[in-house]
Amino acid sequence: MGFREKVNKYFNNHSETKENHWDKDLQTHYFKTTKDRAFDFVTDYFKRKPxxxxxxxxxxxxxxxxxxxxxxxxxxIVTIIMVKPFRTAIDFSVTTEGAFFDLGYSHKLIPKLYEELKKEMTLLDK
Incomplete structure (x- = not known):
């Protein structure tokens, strides 16, 4: 992680995942499921989450x-795309409200959400 990435991590109010992100925690995660099942699971998960x-x-x-x-x-914003049969990508885009920066909150929230999904769905290697 370079100086620019470190500054951007803490002095920004937006983070998102992508295929080749410099931070491994913010790289796209793939799950062994169909788009419809993943969509239903993620929807139900957030409906139940306080x-x-x-x-x-x-x-x-x-x-x-x-x-x-x-x-x-x-x-x-959660984006769910089936790239192959039983290989579904889930990406997150998080923007915090308020100040110009969030001291890394949006950056830390994404791995936390991925960890919750991994408890219920099978994670695939890249």
Whole structure:
């Protein structure tokens, strides 16, 4: 992690996952499931999670948007894409409300959400 990435990690209010992210925790995670099952599981997970309010869902686009209320309020978009049979990618985009930076909160929230998903779904290697 270079100086620019370290500064960006703590002095930013937005983090998102992508295929080749410099931080391994923020790289796209793949699960052994179908898009529909993953979509249903993630939707149910956030409906049950205290402090989460689902705003909109779009199964054809594979997107779920929600408000997350933890230590800080955040707007989360979950994108679910089936890349091969039983190989589904789940990506997160997290933007915190309020100040210009969140001291790494959005960066730390994504691995926390992935850990919760790994408890119920089978994670695949890249």
């Amino acid at each position: 402090g989460c309010e689902i705003i909109a869902t779009s199964l054809p686009h594979g997107e779920i948007s929600l408000n997350y209320k933890g230590k800080r309020k955040a707007f989360v």
